[in-house]
Amino acid sequence: xxxxKAAWLIAGTILVLAAxxxxxxxHGDNALIPIPTHQFVLLLAxxxxxxxxxxxxxxxxxxxxxxxRFFGRAxxxxxxxxxxxxxxxxxxxxxxxxSYPGAxxxxxxAAENAVGLATAIVLAQLGLMxxxxxxxxxxxxxxFLVLAWCAFPLLGRIDL
Numbered sequence: 051x052x053x054x055k056a057a058w059l060i061a062g063t064i065l066v067l068a069a070x071x072x073x074x075x076x077h078g079d080n081a082l083i084p085i086p087t088h089q090f091v092l093l094l095a096x097x098x099x100x101x102x103x104x105x106x107x108x109x110x111x112x113x114x115x116x117x118x119r120f121f122g123r124a125x126x127x128x129x130x131x132x133x134x135x136x137x138x139x140x141x142x143x144x145x146x147x148x149s150y151p152g153a154x155x156x157x158x159x160a161a162e163n164a165v166g167l168a169t170a171i172v173l174a175q176l177g178l179m180x181x182x183x184x185x186x187x188x189x190x191x192x193x194f195l196v197l198a199w200c201a202f203p204l205l206g207r208i209d210l
Contacts, residue, residue: 054183055116059109062191067105069198074101079151081158084203108194112187122178122186129174129193132201133167139202147205159203166196 073093076083092100115121140147140160147156170192177185 063105063109066108070101084159087202104198125190126174129171143205162200
């Protein structure tokens with residue numbers, strides 16, 4: 051394994067782990083620490099082990115894709131797919147977001163998602179056009195950071 055690949059694997063996994071752990075500090079009403087629905091479901095299913103899911107998915111996908119010719123296309127496609135799903139998520143849950151956590155929260159989290167995913171897609175496109183593995187790896191990391199931090203936020207009320 052090359053030093054560059056190892057550095058991206060180790061540093062990226064640590065960053066995604068830190069972003070995943072942020073949910074422990076959020077209470078659902080802080081736009082800087084929104085609770086991603088998929089992280090919440092994993093928390094219910096596997097308790098604190100949820101924090102390992104996205105770092106493992108990041109590391110495994112980077113490890114498997116790094117040396118492939120289609121690395122750039124795969125990352126760009128993944129970023130576009132997550133962005134489209136995110137738009138659908140916000141369209142479907144916007145009314146719940148306005149009525150429960152509030153309009154300011156919902157707008158702020160939507161903006162965080164839009165900026166994060168747009169940045170990832172631009173990086174992926176540039177990495178693909180330039181044949182730059184570091185830019186593609188940056189896009190890959192950005193997508194996973196958004197997934198760990200603010201993607202698909204809980205916008206309704208959860209009564210357990």
